[in-house]
Amino acid sequence: MYKTEEEFLKAxxxxxxxxxxxxxxxxxxxxxxxxxxxxxxxxxxxxxxLLVKRDNYPFxxxxxxxxxxxxxxxxxxxxxxxxxxxxxxxxxxYLEQLYTYGGVNRDPRMRVISxxxxxxxxxxxxxxxxxxxxxxxxxxxxxxxxxxxITLDNGKEIIPLVIKKTLKDxxxxxYKYTVVKNDDLAFDHALVIATGISRLKNKVGYTDIVFNxxxxxxxxxxxxxxxxxxxxxxLLDPAFRRIIANKVEKTKKVRNTGGHxxxxxxxxxxx
Amino acid sequence: MYKTEEEFLKAxxxxxxxxxxxxxxxxxxxxxxxxxxxxxxxxxxxxxxLLVKRDNYPFxxxxxxxxxxxxxxxxxxxxxxxxxxxxxxxxxxYLEQLYTYGGVNRDPRMRVISxxxxxxxxxxxxxxxxxxxxxxxxxxxxxxxxxxxITLDNGKEIIPLVIKKTLKDxxxxxYKYTVVKNDDLAFDHALVIATGISRLKNKVGYTDIVFNxxxxxxxxxxxxxxxxxxxxxxLLDPAFRRIIANKVEKTKKVRNTGGHxxxxxxxxxxx
DNA sequence: TGAATAGTGTCTGTGAGACAATATTAT
DNA sequence: ATAATATTGTCTCACAGACACTATTCA
Numbered sequence: 001m002y003k004t005e006e007e008f009l010k011a012x013x014x015x016x017x018x019x020x021x022x023x024x025x026x027x028x029x030x031x032x033x034x035x036x037x038x039x040x041x042x043x044x045x046x047x048x049x050l051l052v053k054r055d056n057y058p059f060x061x062x063x064x065x066x067x068x069x070x071x072x073x074x075x076x077x078x079x080x081x082x083x084x085x086x087x088x089x090x091x092x093x094y095l096e097q098l099y100t101y102g103g104v105n106r107d108p109r110m111r112v113i114s115x116x117x118x119x120x121x122x123x124x125x126x127x128x129x130x131x132x133x134x135x136x137x138x139x140x141x142x143x144x145x146x147x148x149x150i151t152l153d154n155g156k157e158i159i160p161l162v163i164k165k166t167l168k169d170x171x172x173x174x175y176k177y178t179v180v181k182n183d184d185l186a187f188d189h190a191l192v193i194a195t196g197i198s199r200l201k202n203k204v205g206y207t208d209i210v211f212n213x214x215x216x217x218x219x220x221x222x223x224x225x226x227x228x229x230x231x232x233x234x235l236l237d238p239a240f241r242r243i244i245a246n247k248v249e250k251t252k253k254v255r256n257t258g259g260h261x262x263x264x265x266x267x268x269x270x271x
Numbered sequence: 272m273y274k275t276e277e278e279f280l281k282a283x284x285x286x287x288x289x290x291x292x293x294x295x296x297x298x299x300x301x302x303x304x305x306x307x308x309x310x311x312x313x314x315x316x317x318x319x320x321l322l323v324k325r326d327n328y329p330f331x332x333x334x335x336x337x338x339x340x341x342x343x344x345x346x347x348x349x350x351x352x353x354x355x356x357x358x359x360x361x362x363x364x365y366l367e368q369l370y371t372y373g374g375v376n377r378d379p380r381m382r383v384i385s386x387x388x389x390x391x392x393x394x395x396x397x398x399x400x401x402x403x404x405x406x407x408x409x410x411x412x413x414x415x416x417x418x419x420x421i422t423l424d425n426g427k428e429i430i431p432l433v434i435k436k437t438l439k440d441x442x443x444x445x446y447k448y449t450v451v452k453n454d455d456l457a458f459d460h461a462l463v464i465a466t467g468i469s470r471l472k473n474k475v476g477y478t479d480i481v482f483n484x485x486x487x488x489x490x491x492x493x494x495x496x497x498x499x500x501x502x503x504x505x506l507l508d509p510a511f512r513r514i515i516a517n518k519v520e521k522t523k524k525v526r527n528t529g530g531h532x533x534x535x536x537x538x539x540x541x542x
Numbered sequence: 543t544g545a546a547t548a549g550t551g552t553c554t555g556t557g558a559g560a561c562a563a564t565a566t567t568a569t
Numbered sequence: 570a571t572a573a574t575a576t577t578g579t580c581t582c583a584c585a586g587a588c589a590c591t592a593t594t595c596a
Contacts, residue, residue, distance in 0.1 A: 017292065017340040017341070017342055017343060018290075018343040019289075019290035019291055019292050020290055020291070020292075020293055020341075020343060021288065021290050021291075022291055022293070022373075022384055038572095038573090039568070039569075039573095040567090040568080040569085040571095040572055040573045040574080041572095041573070041574090042573090042574075069288040070288070070291075070373065070384075071288055072288060072289040072290075072291060072382050073375060073382075074375070075373065075374060075375055076371065076372070076373020076374070076384065077373070094440065094442070096443075096445070097370060097371065099368060100347065100368065100371040100386045101347070102293075102341065102346060102347020102348070102386070103346060103347070104344060104345070104346055111343050111344075113293055113341075113347065113384070115371045115373070115384075169365065170479070170541055170542075171365070171478060171479040171480050171481075171482050171483055171539075172367075172474065172478040172479065172480050173478065174367070203443065207442060207443040207444065208441070208442040208443065209442050209443050210442075211442050212442055219574095219575085220575080220576090221574070221575070236558090236559065236560070236561090237575085237576075237577095238558095238559090238560085238561090238576085238577075238578085238579095239557095239558060239559060239560085241576080241577085242557080242558075243557095243558085256567075256568090257574095258567080258568065258569095258573080258574085259567060259568040259569060259571090259572070259573060259574090260566070260567055260568080260572075260573040260574035260575075261565060261566035261567055261573085261574055261575045261576080262566070262567065262574090262575080263574075263575055263576090264575085264576095268442075270441055271441075309545095309546090310546095310595075310596075311544095311545055311546045311547080311594095311595080311596085312545095312546070312547085313546090313547075490547095490548085491548080491549085492547070492548070507585090507586065507587070507588090508548085508549075508550095509549085509550070509551085509552095509585095509586090509587085509588090510584095510585060510586060510587085512549075512550085513584080513585080514585085527594075527595095528547095529546080529547085529594080529595070529596095530544090530545070530546060530547085530594060530595040530596060531545075531546040531547035531548075531593070531594055531595080532546085532547055532548045532549080532592060532593035532594050533547090533548080533593070533594065534547075534548055534549090535548085535549095
């Protein structure tokens with residue numbers, strides 16, 4: 001143990017440390033609808049994330065999360081905001097820091113630290129066409145004690161991911177994630193996706209975070225569908241309505257989408 | 272919006288970005304006991320954190336969190352582990368990434384990004400004397416709608432901190448913290464402390480995280496005291512015992528510390 | 543004996559899970 | 570009429586808050 005700070009500082013002199021590069025990766029999440037041929041049924045919903053195809057080495061032709069370098073004079077949070085704006089043309093998007101990854105060999109070119117963020121978007125707001133190399137992938141998540149299976153599907157390509165969970169810490173049920181199968185994603189982005197989805201799943205239970213993915217007006221059925229695709233399970237109607245009762249405000253508008261009882265539209269209620 | 276990745280990459284060429292320095296700061300938390308002169312009473316407990324006095328510029332003679340630079344060939348998580356080991360001589364300490372701070376002017380010398388960690392220690396395990404420049408400060412936290420008041424006290428110095436909370440995001444009750452009063456702490460460490468304490472307070476409710484600060488054997492009264500100093504409020508005995516009932520295991524050992532009924536010792540129960 | 547902590551019993555209210563029942567629409 | 574969704578009612582069970590009560594020790 002170092003008895004003085006002088007000793008300590010001497011041992012870990014800043015000059016001993018080369019500088020490194022900092023990037024940011026953003027897990028942009030939304031909910032997609034699929035057209036339904038049965039006029040009675042509601043359109044099916046999917047949890048979806050935005051990926052970009054790399055056209056440069058390293059990981060050429062692999063998919064990755066939108067991201068980029070953080071400028072030397074740029075606030076850390078401004079980098080994901082800038083990239084989000086470039087990718088979606090939107091500025092007021094929910095953004096939350098996820099985790100900072102600092103593995104020595106994350107990037108084959110050089111030492112790169114990456115601070116990842118999660119962003120939630122209402123897809124209806126995205127009027128502009130996506131860039132040619134960008135694509136929304138529907139994500140299906142199956143999780144058990146030991147593994148997380150994520151299937152990403154954009155209609156043309158299917159990307160299967162398997163992440164192994166090993167108990168890292170007894171007291172908080174924290175897991176260490178290890179990517180077991182990943183042939184199509186660049187860097188450690190499979191890890192970021194697993195971490196982000198698991199954080200989102202968790203936060204859905206005790207916050208109003210989903211409303212960041214909702215349009216201004218929505219039916220309770222639609223809202224419930226969004227909860228369901230994120231949580232990956234069906235919810236009981238009465239219980240769901242009790243939980244969200246004081247988070248939403250009923251309007252006089254009505255949505256009538258087919259051969260069933262019409263539904264009132266609701267708004268998120270600001271306290 | 273960039274229509275091609277080529278365009279995108281061109282605009283954000285890595286070569287445009289200077290490299291920067293990465294440091295790590297660790298909020299080391301524990302619980303301190305104060306001797307009690309009344310032979311009947313239990314020793315009073317305090318939530319406490321470890322600070323180090325800087326003897327170099329910048330912020331010479333200010334207190335700060337233990338920390339240091341991350342080596343170019345060092346795994347990100349290894350840096351806080353290394354510093355913890357240097358500071359405490361212990362290796363198996365609970366460590367969790369808190370948040371990455373990247374303000375442009377965090378450090379007056381140069382651009383430094385800092386990834387902060389929180390560590391929980393059982394103080395009884397610290398047999399070695401602390402370094403001369405290090406000191407445990409008892410922390411008292413008062414929080415209301417708008418502000419967090421933290422008072423740090425090591426018996427010689429009292430450090431008052433005031434952090435303003437402004438609602439950053441309606442949907443998740445996320446706050447932006449702004450340091451309003453801080454005369455004695457270096458860098459943005461007041462922020463790290465506020466963030467860490469608030470994270471800990473939160474996690475205590477839904478994890479077994481406190482057991483990382485407990486010795487192997489403890490009485491339920493002691494355990495309850497630790498919960499109470501972290502949460503900053505008294506708990507009701509029967510309710511507390513119900514909550515922790517299946518987390519602990521009763522042993523045959525007994526602690527007899529004074530003019531009152533002796534108490535059984537318990538252990539943390541691994542599932 | 544009294545002050546202090548250890549430990550248990552139990553009532554009450556809240557809230558989630560589960561299931562049942564009613565309402566309304568387009569074809 | 571029927572299939573589908575919308576919406577509400579209500580029973581039960583688990584559990585946290587609150588308070589009361591008993592047990593045990595040392596000076």
